[in-house]
Amino acid sequence: GADALQNVGLLRSGLKLNHLRMILAIEEHKQVSAAADVLNISQPAASRMLTDMEPILKAQLCERAARGVTLTAAGRALARRARAILLELREVDRELSALKSGTGGSVFLGSVTAPAISLAVPAIKQVSAAYPGIEVNVRVETSNVLARELLDAKQDFIIARVPDDLNPRL
Numbered sequence: 001g002a003d004a005l006q007n008v009g010l011l012r013s014g015l016k017l018n019h020l021r022m023i024l025a026i027e028e029h030k031q032v033s034a035a036a037d038v039l040n041i042s043q044p045a046a047s048r049m050l051t052d053m054e055p056i057l058k059a060q061l062c063e064r065a066a067r068g069v070t071l072t073a074a075g076r077a078l079a080r081r082a083r084a085i086l087l088e089l090r091e092v093d094r095e096l097s098a099l100k101s102g103t104g105g106s107v108f109l110g111s112v113t114a115p116a117i118s119l120a121v122p123a124i125k126q127v128s129a130a131y132p133g134i135e136v137n138v139r140v141e142t143s144n145v146l147a148r149e150l151l152d153a154k155q156d157f158i159i160a161r162v163p164d165d166l167n168p169r170l
Contacts (some may be wrong), residue, residue, distance in 0.1 A: 002075055013056045014028055014052070014056050015053070015056050015057070017086075017089075018039070018049065019049060019052075019053050019056075020078075020082035021039060021082075021086070022035060022039060022046065022049050022050065022053070023053070023061065023071070023075060023078050023079045024082050024083060024086070024113035025038045025039055025060075026050070026062060026069060026071065026075070026079075027071055027075070027076070027079040029068075029069065030065070030067070030068040030069060031067075031068035031104055032046050032047055032050060032062075032069060033046070034067070034068075038065070050062065057074065057078065059072070060072050060074065060075075061074055061075035061078060062075055069087075072148050092101065098133045102131075103131050103134070104131070104133030104134055105133075105134060106134070106135040106136075106137060107134065107135070107136050107137065107156050107157070108137045108139070108153040108154065108155045108156045108157075109124075109136060109137065109138050109139070109155065109156065109157050109158070109159075110138075110139045110140075110141055110145075110146035110149055110150065110157070110158040110159070110160065111138065111139075111140055111141070111158065111159040111160065112141070112142065112143055112146070112159065112160050112161075113140055115159040115160075116138065116140045116159070119159060120159060122140060124136050124138070139155070140161050142160075143160035143161045143162070143163055144163045145153070146158040146160040146168075147160060147162060147163050147166055151166075151170055
């Protein structure tokens with residue numbers, strides 16, 4: 001919708017992850033100089049970053065206060081969303097690390113009824129205990145359906161017989 005297009009517009013107009021980190025640091029420390037220290041940049045660079053953000057967002061983000069700065073309503077809104085965005089990015093990083101290491105991800109297992117109970121359930125319990133980040137999806141179906149789903153890459157593994165009309169080499 002329109003919100004998605006506006007967000008794309010913000011990214012196209014130059015809003016960067018460092019801007020999001022900056023608004024959160026200002027929110028937390030209430031001073032541009034303290035925010036700069038946290039981000040390991042100079043105070044003038046932090047001020048310039050803040051000055052660059054306001055035209056992108058078409059809103060004033062901070063107001064001078066007795067001892068530093070306070071966020072405006074627009075600044076608080078940006079900080080709230082920045083926190084969510086950065087949290088999602090940390091989750092993506094965690095999820096990708098789990099996939100790369102083999103400790104996370106999804107697997108699709110198809111099985112006919114009896115082996116699903118006797119073989120798959122105990123195996124899933126073992127895998128889940130050893131790798132709690134792995135999601136196992138089980139589908140109980142006939143061998144004919146499961147074999148075709150395996151060939152169509154809809155299943156990662158199946159416990160079933162090879163149907164007579166399929167080449168077992170496949």
